[in-house]
Amino acid sequence: MRGWWREISSLVLPTECAGCGRGRSAVCAGCVAELGTGRARQVRPTPRPAGLPPVWAATAYADRARGMLLAHKERGMLGLAGPLGAALARSARAAAVASGGEPGPGAVPLVLVPVPSARLAVARRGHDPTRRIALRAAARLRRDGLAVRVLPALRFVRPVLDQVGLAAPERAANLAGALGVRPGPSLVGVPVLVVDDVVTTGASLAEAARTLRRAGALVWGGAVVAGPSGEWIDRTRG
């Protein structure tokens, strides 16, 4: 019911900014600008799930970034894919620099593998938000001269519960063995970054990384748009 109410209310009421809730535009210039600035940071969920690679986030999962991610994911505000993709490009670049280096022109392309959404979630939302943001991030990195492409290499091989509302151990158990590699080009020796919109407990990124390693991929790290600011590594170092 909430879904159709949003649809109808957005037709008859002025739309507020998805980030800050002010104004009458779908997203304001201030929120886009804020998402576009700042240094990507490494985040370390506690407890750290087994197999989680180093994960980089472009911004904190709070307030404006949270509003924009949810509007893109759940309300189909597809125009937000551009600024969200630019933010993901920043964290992907930081993850690449930290592990294997930036793949310049002529290098073996760095592959961004989106964490898959369950088929039912894609059907309900009408799109796959993480894949959409990943494509925009890769386009951005290519414009900056890096050899990067997106490969949706992962899929669910069994049904899982919605992760929302599950605690960290339940999330890990819910996802254990739930992902597989799609038929396609070999991943053996291919440098990959696992990408997602948000990291919370790290269970999804860890499961994706384990699945890709089993297929022979070199998992350089993880990159997300937003992560919990309380778990930024350089915050705990002061």
Ligand SMILES: [Zn+2]
């Ligand atoms: Zn705003």
